[in-house]
Structures are given as structure tokens and as C-alpha cells.
Amino acid sequence: MKREDMRTTHWLRWPLRRLFFTITTTVLVFLTLVLLLGVRQYLLYDQCQQAVIDADRLLFQFTGIKDHLNESLVLEKEISLHTLSGELLHLEKEMEQLKGNILVPENLKTTLPTRVELVGIEVRLRAIHEKRHDRAGEVAEVLRILNNTNITLQQFRFLLTDHTQGILVGLHRIIIGTLGLIVVLSCTLLYLLNRYLAAPILSLSQLPALKRQEEEDHAQYSIDTLVNRLHHLLEEKDHPLQRTTDSEITSAAQIQQEALRYRYATTGYIGSELASELTNSLNGVMNYTQTLIDICEHGINREREITLCQALMKEEKKSVELVAALQRISQWQAARSGSDIPLRVVFDLLALVLEKPLRIETIVLNLPANCRHTVTVPAGDLWLVLLTLLHQGKMALNRKPTDPDTDRQLGILCREHPETANRLQLLLTNSASSWHEDPADAVWPTSAFCAHLLHLHGASLIPEDTTRASHITLDLPCHTISS
Numbered sequence: 001m002k003r004e005d006m007r008t009t010h011w012l013r014w015p016l017r018r019l020f021f022t023i024t025t026t027v028l029v030f031l032t033l034v035l036l037l038g039v040r041q042y043l044l045y046d047q048c049q050q051a052v053i054d055a056d057r058l059l060f061q062f063t064g065i066k067d068h069l070n071e072s073l074v075l076e077k078e079i080s081l082h083t084l085s086g087e088l089l090h091l092e093k094e095m096e097q098l099k100g101n102i103l104v105p106e107n108l109k110t111t112l113p114t115r116v117e118l119v120g121i122e123v124r125l126r127a128i129h130e131k132r133h134d135r136a137g138e139v140a141e142v143l144r145i146l147n148n149t150n151i152t153l154q155q156f157r158f159l160l161t162d163h164t165q166g167i168l169v170g171l172h173r174i175i176i177g178t179l180g181l182i183v184v185l186s187c188t189l190l191y192l193l194n195r196y197l198a199a200p201i202l203s204l205s206q207l208p209a210l211k212r213q214e215e216e217d218h219a220q221y222s223i224d225t226l227v228n229r230l231h232h233l234l235e236e237k238d239h240p241l242q243r244t245t246d247s248e249i250t251s252a253a254q255i256q257q258e259a260l261r262y263r264y265a266t267t268g269y270i271g272s273e274l275a276s277e278l279t280n281s282l283n284g285v286m287n288y289t290q291t292l293i294d295i296c297e298h299g300i301n302r303e304r305e306i307t308l309c310q311a312l313m314k315e316e317k318k319s320v321e322l323v324a325a326l327q328r329i330s331q332w333q334a335a336r337s338g339s340d341i342p343l344r345v346v347f348d349l350l351a352l353v354l355e356k357p358l359r360i361e362t363i364v365l366n367l368p369a370n371c372r373h374t375v376t377v378p379a380g381d382l383w384l385v386l387l388t389l390l391h392q393g394k395m396a397l398n399r400k401p402t403d404p405d406t407d408r409q410l411g412i413l414c415r416e417h418p419e420t421a422n423r424l425q426l427l428l429t430n431s432a433s434s435w436h437e438d439p440a441d442a443v444w445p446t447s448a449f450c451a452h453l454l455h456l457h458g459a460s461l462i463p464e465d466t467t468r469a470s471h472i473t474l475d476l477p478c479h480t481i482s483s
Helices: 002-012 016-074 081-099 115-130 136-206 223-235 252-298 302-334 343-360 379-399 447-455
Strands: 363-366 373-375 408-416 423-430 460-465 470-480
Touching: 016 081, 016 136, 081 115, 115 136, 252 302, 252 343, 252 379, 252 447, 302 343, 302 379, 343 363, 343 373, 343 379, 343 408, 363 379, 379 408, 379 423, 379 447, 379 470, 447 460, 447 470
Parallel strands: 363 408
Antiparallel strands: 373 470, 408 423, 423 470, 460 470
């Protein structure tokens, strides 16, 4: 826990203005770097393209000269040495231009024909021109030199193309890497905003909305609505909304008022889960119904039809149970005194509401299977107390590291009072052997408040700590349901 606090404190100690300014400035610096690299990429590409064009032009011109000389020498045609000298001089200028290009590496510049080699070709051609007979050997030597020079220029062109492509690919990688850093920094900023600011802002913005006019559902979490709520909260900073502490609760009316607020809060907490389950169940009903209609129209398989009917009945039963649970919970909000409630109904409702969410968190909920007692504590108050204590047990299990191969248990045991008649004890236990409560939580009451609430109805909440375990006992007035 201490190491985790040290890791998060490093970020939390930074002022928000400094944190946002640092990340934003870094992103802008990298973005500017990308723009500069992009400009350099364009200029470098233009220069590389020009160098390749010059190499292509040089190769094309020399290839034309070679083909002309080959044809003239083989067919013994007259060669214009003056014209040839001009063309070779132009080729020399082209090669000097390539040698002066900074994009051409030095090892490639050395492979280009030199002025001496071009002059040597011209000298050999003059000798052949002056010699009328027995010049086959000189002609073959000139043809060999022309072919070797042409091959050298072709290799130069290919190597220069590969070199320029390598430069461009390297610059592409730098730009992509810089863009990747920008994405990482932007995502980091969004992550910090979502983790450390989003939830507190949403919770804070809902405080003044408790007593304001109702808003549209679609605007509940819009930016404009959140800003207005925060502005409203700042305007009321001289009269902040305060939570009544347990020590300030003195009268039964105050306790009932706080209990009503807690019942509404916990109903909202579990209502979303029930609504989701009901939606899934209704979707299953519609899907099974449509499948049955399709099967009946085509008369496919009678056994399949029976199976689907059973599944449909199961989903319909689940939907009915969920609707009934929502209705019963809403009826319990009043918490009328003097009303009796069978514990079996409470346990069935707890199983319906909590078993699946707890199973997702790998927690097994154990509830009494056969409990034939009815308690005289108002249903809404008993429901609030049991939900609160089970929530505290769940929080304790989640905070305590356990063996992944060991099931985490959370349960309620039902037993009659060993000494007093018409009294019932509910023993709440968990495998963590501890209970965790957050006094600053505005949704869930504390154990002390639950004890105050039960005391109004002649019941009690008794924490029992031993050296090996910690559990909570609820001592409730009851009577047994006749069979």
C-alpha cells in the first residue's frame, strides 16, 4: 500500500496547472519537431529526386553514345570526332555535377568514369580513325571499354537510388516515432484526467443537483451541465452541503430522515444493476419469442421448440422476479413502523440483487435456505442495514489479499436466541474476518448509524471481535411463521 501511495503521490503532488502546461508544451514541441522534419523531408526528397534524375540523364546520354559508336565501329562508318568530343565534354560536366552533390556518398563518386577515361576513349577512336587497316583489335578494345563504362553507370544509378531511398525511409521512421510520442503523451494526459479528475468532478457536480430542478437525462453528464453545477456549487461555498455525523443524530426523527436519504441512495446504487438485469432478461424473452415464431412457421424440430419454451419461461420468470423486486424495494422506502417482514423474502431479494455482482468479484454469498421467522423491524430499515453490512464485508474482502485458489465467502447465519424467546440472531461473517466502512461515503451509512436505527425498533447491532475472527450479530424481535 505504501509503495502504491508513493507512485501516485509523485503525480498528485504536481499542481494541475504545471502538469497540464508541461504535457501540453511537450506535445507542442514534438508537433513542431514533426513539422520541421516534414519540411526537411520535402526538401530532401526533392534533392534526392533531382540526383536520381541527373544519374538517369547521364546513363541515358552515355548509352546513346555507346550505341552510336558500337554501330559505327562495327559497320565501319565514319565517326565525327568533333561531335563526339563535345558530347564527351558534356558528359564530363554532368559527372562533375553529380560528384559535387552532397547526397551522393563518396564511395559512389569514385565509381564514376574520370576525365582521363573519357579522353582515353576519344584517343583510341582517333587512332582507329587514322588507321585504315587491321584495326579489329582496337575496335574490340573500345567496345569493351564502352560496355564496362555503361555497366558502371548502371550500377551507380541503382546504388544511388537505394541510398536515397534509405535516407527517406530513415526520416520517415523518425517522423512516425515522433508522432507516436505525441500520441503517447496525449493519451497519458487523457488517462490522468480520467483517473484523477473525472470521477471527483462528476461526484462534486452532483452535490448541488440534489436540490435543484430535474434535468433531462441526456444532459445529466454533458460538459455544459457539469460546468453549471460546479459554478452553482462555488456560489454556495459559504453554505456547503454537510453530511450529518453519527454524533449529531439525537432524535428519532433525525434518524428516520437520515435513514430515508440512505435508502434512496442505496436504491440508486443497486437500481442500475437491477435495471441492466431486467433489460437483459427482456431481450432474452424477445429473442426466444422470435425464435419460437420462426420455428413454428417452418415446423423444424419439436424438441427444439420445447427447449426454447422452457428457456422462455425461465426468462419470463426472471423478468417477473426482477420487476417484483423493484416494486418491493420501492414499497420499502417508507419503512413504516409496526410492519412485519418474513426473513425469507428479504433473503430471496438479497440473493436476487447481490449474487451476480458478487460472483463477478469472485465472492460467494451464503444465505439461509429455510428461515421461517418474521421480524417486526420495518422492512426498509432492515433492508438498509443488511445491504450496508454486506457492502462493508465485500469492501473488506476486496481490500485483503487472498489466495486465488480459495473462495472468498460472505454470508448470513440465522439462529434463535439461546436465552430469550421471540428473539432472533443474524450472524454476518466473511472470510476476511474484518469489516471496512468509509465514514466519508455519502451513499452508505456507518455501523454506528445502523445500530442507532435498529435501536429505534427494539433491535441491536453487536460487533463481536475474537482473536481468530470478527463478525457482527443482529439481535432482532421476531415470531415464527406457523407451518
